[in-house]
Every structure is written in C-alpha cells, then in structure tokens.
Amino acid sequence: MIHAxxxxxxxxxxxxxxxxxxxxxxxxxxxxxxxxxxxxGAGKSTSVRMLTTLLPLTSGSASxxxxxxxxxxxxxxxxxxxxxQGTGSGPYHRVRDELVTQGKAQRMTASAARKRADxxxxxxxxxxxxxxxxxxxxxxxxxxxxxxxxxMHTPPILFLDxxxxxxxxxxxxxxxxxxxxxxxxxxxxxxxxxxxxxxxDTMAERVMVMDNGIMIADDTPARLKADLAGDTxxxxxxxxxxxxxxxxxxxxxxxxxxTRVDGRDVAVTLRDGEAVLPEFIRRLHQSGIEAIxxxxxxxxxxxxxxxxxxxxxxxxxx
Amino acid sequence: MVSLSNHxxxxxxxxxxxxxxxxxxxxxxxxxxxxxxxxxxxxxFRREIGPTLRxxxxxxxxxxxxxxxxxxxxxLLGAIPGPEGTSPLQWFVPGMVVMLVLFTTxxxxxxxxxxxxxxxxxxxxxxxxxxxxxxxxxxxxxxxPLLVQALILIVVATxxxxxxxxxxxxxxxxMLMLFGVGVASLSYALAIASKHDGSLFYLVSHSVxxxxxxxxxxxxxxxxxxxxxxxxxxxNPLTYLVEAxxxxxxxxxxxxxxxxxxxxxxVVAVAGLAxxxxxxxxxxL
Numbered sequence: 001m002i003h004a005x006x007x008x009x010x011x012x013x014x015x016x017x018x019x020x021x022x023x024x025x026x027x028x029x030x031x032x033x034x035x036x037x038x039x040x041g042a043g044k045s046t047s048v049r050m051l052t053t054l055l056p057l058t059s060g061s062a063s064x065x066x067x068x069x070x071x072x073x074x075x076x077x078x079x080x081x082x083x084x085q086g087t088g089s090g091p092y093h094r095v096r097d098e099l100v101t102q103g104k105a106q107r108m109t110a111s112a113a114r115k116r117a118d119x120x121x122x123x124x125x126x127x128x129x130x131x132x133x134x135x136x137x138x139x140x141x142x143x144x145x146x147x148x149x150x151x152m153h154t155p156p157i158l159f160l161d162x163x164x165x166x167x168x169x170x171x172x173x174x175x176x177x178x179x180x181x182x183x184x185x186x187x188x189x190x191x192x193x194x195x196x197x198x199x200x201d202t203m204a205e206r207v208m209v210m211d212n213g214i215m216i217a218d219d220t221p222a223r224l225k226a227d228l229a230g231d232t233x234x235x236x237x238x239x240x241x242x243x244x245x246x247x248x249x250x251x252x253x254x255x256x257x258x259t260r261v262d263g264r265d266v267a268v269t270l271r272d273g274e275a276v277l278p279e280f281i282r283r284l285h286q287s288g289i290e291a292i293x294x295x296x297x298x299x300x301x302x303x304x305x306x307x308x309x310x311x312x313x314x315x316x317x318x
Numbered sequence: 319m320v321s322l323s324n325h326x327x328x329x330x331x332x333x334x335x336x337x338x339x340x341x342x343x344x345x346x347x348x349x350x351x352x353x354x355x356x357x358x359x360x361x362x363f364r365r366e367i368g369p370t371l372r373x374x375x376x377x378x379x380x381x382x383x384x385x386x387x388x389x390x391x392x393x394l395l396g397a398i399p400g401p402e403g404t405s406p407l408q409w410f411v412p413g414m415v416v417m418l419v420l421f422t423t424x425x426x427x428x429x430x431x432x433x434x435x436x437x438x439x440x441x442x443x444x445x446x447x448x449x450x451x452x453x454x455x456x457x458x459x460x461x462x463p464l465l466v467q468a469l470i471l472i473v474v475a476t477x478x479x480x481x482x483x484x485x486x487x488x489x490x491x492x493m494l495m496l497f498g499v500g501v502a503s504l505s506y507a508l509a510i511a512s513k514h515d516g517s518l519f520y521l522v523s524h525s526v527x528x529x530x531x532x533x534x535x536x537x538x539x540x541x542x543x544x545x546x547x548x549x550x551x552x553x554n555p556l557t558y559l560v561e562a563x564x565x566x567x568x569x570x571x572x573x574x575x576x577x578x579x580x581x582x583x584x585v586v587a588v589a590g591l592a593x594x595x596x597x598x599x600x601x602x603l
Contacts, residue, residue: 053444054443056600082441084440084444086437087436088437090433090438092369093365093368098365101361102441104361105442106446107446
C-alpha cells in the first residue's frame with residue numbers, strides 16, 4: 001500500500017540546510033498497523049507529510065495505494081485519510097458542517113456525506129455535539145472529530161500524526177479503543193507516528209524506529225525487543241563474595257550478551273530470560289552458590305532505542 | 319516494399335488514433351478539472367460563509383457600516399462640486415467601494431494565519447480539492463459581504479443625488495471582485511510567507527495597502543497633486559482601477575480608463591492566484 005525509496009527532505013534554514021529525512025525506504029502492506037517511533041525532530045512528521053503529498057520531496061520516490069506522490073498527488077489524496085498534528089476542525093464551524101464539508105472535499109455527494117457524518121458521530125461518541133461549534137469541544141472530543149474527519153470518505157489508508165499527543169491518559173485510551181475497533185471493522189491500513197513508547201508497543205503491529213532522519217530498525221515490537229534489547233535476569237546471591245563467580249556463570253549462559261554486578265545482585269541480558277532462568281539457577285546451585293531471589297525484566301521499546309542510539313527516548317522526547 | 323508501406327500506414331494510423339485519444343482524454347480531464355474547480359470553490363465558499371451568516375452582530379455591523387460612511391463623510395462633500403455638474407457622490411462612492419475592497423481583501427490573510435497554525439488549512443490540502451479553488455472560495459467569502467455593502471451604499475446614496483447606471487455599476491463591481499480575488503490571494507500568500515507571524519503580516523500588508531490607497535486617488539483627486547505625486551500615482555495599478563470605476567459610475571463604458579481598469583483587475587487576479595498557489599505548494603506549514 002505504501003512504498004518509499006530513498007526519500008530525502010532538506011529544509012533551508014538560516015543556520016544552513018537541515019536534512020530532516022536522509023534516505024528513507026519503507027514498504028507497508030495492506031491492512032498493516034505501522035508506527036513510526038522516534039524523538040521529536042527525528043523526521044517522522046516530515047516523512048508522513050511527504051507520503052501524504054503535503055510536502056515536496058527533495059529526492060527519492062514514493063507511492064501510496066498505487067499513486068505516485070509526485071506525479072499523481074490528487075490520486076493519493078483520494079485514497080488517504082490524514083489526521084495531522086494540529087486540530088483539523090475550524091473553531092467557528094459546527095461539528096456536522098465540518099464533517100459534511102470534508103466529505104464533499106473528498107468527492108462524496110451531499111447526502112452520502114450527511115449520512116456518513118451521522119454514522120461517524122455515533123461511532124466516535126460525538127453524537128449530541130453535531131450542532132456545536134468545534135471550539136466548544138474538549139481536547140479528547142476534538143481529537144476524535146479529527147479522526148472522524150480523516151475517515152469521512154472511508155479511505156483504505158489512514159495517516160495519524162501524533163494522534164494522542166496532549167491528551168490525558170483516559171482520553172488517549174478512549175481514542176485508541178475507537179481507532180482499534182474502527183480498524184477491526186474496516187481492515188484499513190494505519191500509519192501513525194508517535195513518541196509514546198507504550199503506544200507504539202501496544203498498538204502497532206510493526207514499529208519503525210527513526211532517529212536523525214533515518215530508519216534504524218523495523219520489526220514487530222516483540223522481535224525488536226528480543227533482538228535489540230533482550231530480557232534481563234536479575235539474581236541476588238547469598239554472599240557478596242560469590243557474585244563474581246555468579247557473573248562468570250551468567251556470562252556462559254546461552255545467548256548471554258552483557259553481565260553486570262552490583263553488590264549481591266547479578267544481572268545478565270540475554271534473548272529469552274524465562275527459558276534460561278531455571279538453567280541459570282541450576283548452574284549456580286551446582287557451583288555452590290545460593291540464589292535468594294530472581295526475576296526477569298522484560299525490555300521496553302525504550303531499551304531498544306537505548307541499545308540502538310545510546311540515548312533514552314524518554315530523555316530525547318522530553 | 320508493399321508490406322513495408324502497409325506497415326508504415328499501420329503505424330501512421332496508430333499514431334493518429336493514439337494522439338487523438340490522448341487529446342480527447344486531456345480535454346475531458348480539463349473539463350473535469352473545470353467542473354471540480356467550480357464545485358470546489360463552492361465547497362470552500364460555503365464552509366467559510368457559514369459562521370459569518372450565523373453571527374447576527376456581524377451582519378448588523380456589516381449593514382450599518384456603509385451607512386456610517388455616508389452619514390459621517392458625505393456632509394463634508396456638500397461644498398465640493400461633482401464631475402460635470404453631477405453630485406460629488408458620483409465621484410466619491412466608487413472610490414469608497416474600491417477602498418472597502420482593498421482593505422478587506424488585503425487583511426484577509428489574517429484569518430488564514432489562525433488556520434495555518436491550528437492545522438485546519440492543512441486538512442484541506444490533504445484532500446483532492448483544487449488549491450486555487452480553496453483560495454478563490456475563501457476570497458469570495460470576504461468579497462460577498464462587500465458586494466452587499468456596496469449595493470447598500472449605492473442604493474442609499476441614490477436619494478442624496480447619486481445617479482444610477484445599474485449595468486455599468488454592476489460591471490464595475492464585477493471588476494472589483496476580480497481584483498479582490500487577486501489581492502486576497504496575495505494576502506494569503508503573505509500570511510503563509512510570514513510564517514504564522516501575525517504582527518509581521520499586519521505590518522507588511524498595511525504598509526503596502528496604505529500608500530496604494532493614498533496614491534490611487536481614492537479619497538481625493540490626483541489631478542490636484544504636485545507633479546511628482548501625480549507621476550508616482552501613474553505607477554500604482556489601483557489608480558487605473560479607481561479611474562475605471564469612476565468612469566463606470568458616470569455611465570461611461572467604451573472608454574480607455576475602463577479598459578485599463580479591466581486589464582489591471584485581470585492581471586492582479588491571475589498573478590495573485592499564481593503567487594498564492596505557488597506559495598501554498600512551497601509552504602512547509
């Protein structure tokens with residue numbers, strides 16, 4: 001559905017040219033839910049804006065739903081719903097009017113647009129707000145209206161740029177409930193950008209990690225975590241003088257990557273912690289080392305980002 | 319040889335058909351585009367005019383404004399003789415209408431800065447709507463109330479001595495609308511270029527509009543100006559538009575000032591839309 005080859009985008013600024021996107025290639029298949037994860041300024045939005053024809057490419061090529069973004073931008077625009085970072089609705093316009101206008105802009109007939117508007121108002125729990133000016137909506141309602149606007153013409157592809165930024169946790173969860181159920185019903189392809197780790201982790205089936213204008217990883221959250229971060233087994237031993245020996249044993253475990261000792265605590269990072277933990281304890285026992293506590297810590301996508309860049313996404317995003 | 323020439327004929331035929339087909343598709347394409355330009359303009363216009371029509375204070379103020387102009391300014395004109403023995407209103411009203419159009423359309427980019435920042439303008443750019451149509455629809459939304467105001471002005475001024483030339487005056491207003499679409503598009507382009515900086519937009523737009531208005535002889539005749547000022551006014555496109563409007567309001571139509579004015583209106587409209595659309599394309603909103 002989405003294909004991009006060597007996309008670049010350079011912005012001219014007073015301080016000289018800034019390469020916001022530096023050679024991005026990607027393929028998204030029909031029905032996938034893909035997230036661009038990365039800190040602010042990583043080039044996520046710039047990439048999405050190129051794919052949605054809102055920003056000319058500096059070089060490279062891209063097609064969305066079979067339409068080239070440069071040669072046939074109108075073709076692309078007919079196939080996509082776009083929910084940008086800002087508020088799509090105009091403050092002085094009424095909720096239903098905005099939806100109907102959007103439908104007409106997407107070449108729907110007035111009557112089809114009115115029907116679809118009412119359907120979406122119901123689906124996104126906006127019923128009762130149809131005749132209110134958009135400015136009077138709460139943050140969560142405005143965002144749901146943005147999604148409704150993007151979905152008016154039932155596009156096969158939906159782009160969501162930072163859909164939940166600025167929403168309180170309850171509204172975020174509510175927005176995602178709606179997006180996932182709408183997707184289940186329609187099977188549309190969803191491409192989103194986010195700097196929320198948990199959002200990418202729980203919502204996306206595939207995560208593309210971006211940093212500094214390039215994609216540095218692309219896989220399912222589970223595989224990214226297993227391959228690039230791995231589980232960490234923490235074991236506390238009875239006596240502190242045994243922890244050196246314990247670390248040596250840990251280092252010889254299958255797939256062991258990194259071992260750290262902190263007092264009586266020995267930590268080892270490896271691929272599948274839960275499967276290896278019993279073997280680790282058995283080997284410690286054989287060497288006469290007594291483990292008094294053990295736990296496996298699953299990695300987060302932040303650990304993936306940390307492993308890839310040496311920086312934490314939490315700091316980078318802050 | 320025979321087969322070769324057949325071959326050639328075949329190719330030639332193929333060539334004609336395909337170029338004919340291409341021509342035909344292109345013409346239906348452009349027909350579709352014309353259709354969608356008009357309907358997109360209507361979509362854009364209807365969206366923008368909605369909140370205006372719902373606000374009663376805007377409508378009341380809009381209706382009262384031209385009356386204020388007449389009530390507070392026209393008494394001053396009493397001592398000034400009009401052209402060719404007519405009422406001074408014949409000279410003053412067209413100037414006032416031009417001023418209304420210029421100042422409203424010059425500032426209309428202001429309304430766009432808000433939507434540029436919020437993201438609702440971008441929302442339309444991600445739809446297949448024609449970009450010039452988005453602009454023209456917005457510009458017409460600013461111009462529609464002006465048209466109503468101008469008509470009120472003309473009707474109310476009639477009992478005070480304005481002689482009506484309905485067709486000429488309507489042509490004059492149409493010309494102004496064309497000019498207004500161009501100025502509004504330039505104003506939108508400026509709003510995008512000033513990178514959402516409202517005060518920069520205000521500064522630039524008014525430092526262009528004010529000298530244009532004064533140099534255009536909108537309020538006082540340029541014929542009394544010192545030579546240097548008169549010469550400067552000849553380089554102001556607005557001068558020609560004002561002269562055309564005055565000729566039309568006098569009931570003259572096949573005269574050079576009207577032709578020059580019409581040319582200025584068309585050039586401003588085309589150039590304004592071209593600049594506006596290219597600015598939208600370039601914009602990294």
